[in-house]
Amino acid sequence: MTRPEALTGDASYAVVIPTLGRPSLGACLHALAEAGGPGPVRVVLVDDRPATGGVPLTADVPPSLRARTIVVPGGARGPAAARNLGWRAAGDVPWIVFLDDDVVPGPTWGDDLTLDLAAATGRTAGITARIQVPPPVDRRPTDWERNRAGLAAARWITADMACRRAALTAVGGFDERFRRAFREDADLALRMLDADWALAVGRRTTTHPVRPAGRLISVRLQARNADDVLMTRLHGRHWWRRAEAHRGRLPLHLAVTGAGVTALGCALLGRQRAAAACAAAWLAGTAEFALARIVPGPGTRDEVFTVTVTSALVPPAATWHWLRGRVAHRKARRYGPFGSGDPAPAPRPAVRERLRS
Template sequence: MTTLPTTVVVPTIGRPSLDRLLRALEDAPGPRPAGVIVVDDSTTRAGPAAARNRGWRRVCTPWVSFLDDDVVPAPDWLERLAEDLAAATADVAGSQGRVTVPLPPHRRPTDWERSTAGLETALWITADMTYRRSALAATGGFDERFPRAFREDADLALRVMRRGGALVRGRRGVVHPVRPAGSWVSLQAQAGNADDMLMRRLHGPAWRRAAGAPPGRRPQHLAATAAAAAATALGAGGHRRTALGPAAYWLASTARFAADRIALGPRDHREVARMLATSAVIPAAATWHTVRGLIRHRHAGPWRGAPELVLLDRDGTLVRDVPYNGDPQRVEPMPGAKETLDRLRAAGIRLGVVTNQSGVASGLLTLSEVGRVNARVEQLLGPFDTWEVCPHGPGDGCSCRKPAPGMVKSACAALGVAADRCAVVGDIGADVVAAEAAGATGVLVPGPWTRPDEVAGARLVAPDLPRAADALLGGVW
């Protein structure tokens, strides 16, 4: 059976629909994906952007296929996906599937159903979207400052295209049922206005046209909210006659907004009542979230994302430095090391160790003893994806001993990670120099033994390992 050059990544918050999706993939005839990764975001609630990043960073295939947990792939989805990937030329960075939203045939759709149906014509939505892994790595993946399933896909697409990648629409398809929603779902959706402000900050005022997004009603909502605020303030100040003007404007604007929405949907009394109630408060909610987004994202810069690979020095960084230690019982983790590594692993970042062990060359250690100490480090701190050990002495002229870049380059090659998506954390200048020489980013975590000139020469310095992780996860690297 043919294996596709892609891994399926599904972020989930525990919806029952996930089982239906996984069964559809399992029962589909034809080729199989290289793997399926389900990222559980039900407890952390970090958002779909962060969940997808956690998934694709663990992928080694050339392509990554994203599916939402509430879609149902067509029976021939895998066969069509194989055709879409085979047809992708070298310039194609992403392929979008076709989304069908079933609507009730016996009546007009409700406001929420119409909103969901908009997915059929939306560009680059990750309900069914496949990207080259190299494109995700080059852009840092999804911008985790988008906390909702809204705009994060358009933002990524614009960044991929800005780097010269082409996005195409494939032949495969999924069905996206309309999820049940409460009466106030349209009001809750106004939180997306804050994400629009981040889009504007990152992509300029013309971002809607570039992303194929509809114009929206933000100017009308702002005017209606301003009129309501003016009428309230004037009335409270005793200027009731003057307040009639802005009050009338607010009433007319709200009536027009409600009428436009009611005209498109079913005319039963419950839907009409829902449209009237929400139309009265949506403008204020939209304005509030717009202002909130403007303030929150006023200094937002380009998204870099977390590194794919973090390499760490062993002695003095991960564990207490015991000179020429060959005794596993003397291994003692540095404060916060286990919790920090667990945070990085939870973000989908691969980890490795790069360590000079010149005691082997000088006869003070054996490689077997180094291996037992390393095994104890893993026992205490958790697994690492790669270990790089240099057994040579300072005068041996090898290319692996830090500050030479050999171990950093070897670790990146072993895991298929570009050096510019790797960070190296260490406690002395040699760690930083090795990183920079390899094309990676060095982060210095000084100890009492670190020389002042080494601190002064490092571009990135963190006072301890947990705060070094904060910088890496926050894209400050």
């Protein structure tokens, strides 16, 4: 990657990477350093690890980037807060490029980013990259791998998103109530669109490898249902249409969980016939969910066992987190500049640009 001085002032950029110090950070930084094209004027690593004393993040920084790299403590408050710390510490540059610490920028990333920024109009607030998720080459993907493959179709994903600093300032940055790496990008995009900014799809490509995950990852991911409740409070019932987001199976999870709870209640009250009917409904719903996840997969014994067990656990977990979100976010207000909480203007029709078809 060439030196940042090769860029004009309007196209200069800084890179912000929130990180938990995962091994993938080194691969991300080396790909960034080796990509062709003008480089960033600054790289900000936001150390969001919950405890200090680990391996210094600077150990992963390639020599060509060390003079331009700073490390900012994140306080383990989640990626939204970490990104806010990062872009505010990046200096007075027109563009901030957010990267996740587990992505790999493509070999022509710098050149393509330069073209993306040059093609942006004055009201372009953000330009996403084209995310590629490599599938397994020798078998069908697992349930977790199919989940990750959905990132390739996600709109306004901050795994690689260039944002105009003026637009970030205008809307106040990321809403720090989103503590997980989920929906904070869609929320930012909708607030930018509501403020009459435009969003674009760029030409640069970035790879998002699928990292290993534990057996219960699908159960843990149900905590995201609380974030969807917050999105509904902030942007209305139909926010997912505007954000072009996948709605998921929450209504079915609620129905299956309701059938299971009702079956237990009827059994305790001695209503055996009603209990049997509700138990049959629960079993049918759970079996349908399991088959929907097993059939597209590799069909190995380990995958079938994992999916079968988690198909019984996911619906009640989703229901619990949905209810928790309903309580936690019942008084949530629209996020204003720098967390003011001021009501945002009424939503406007989405304005979008495509830099290359």
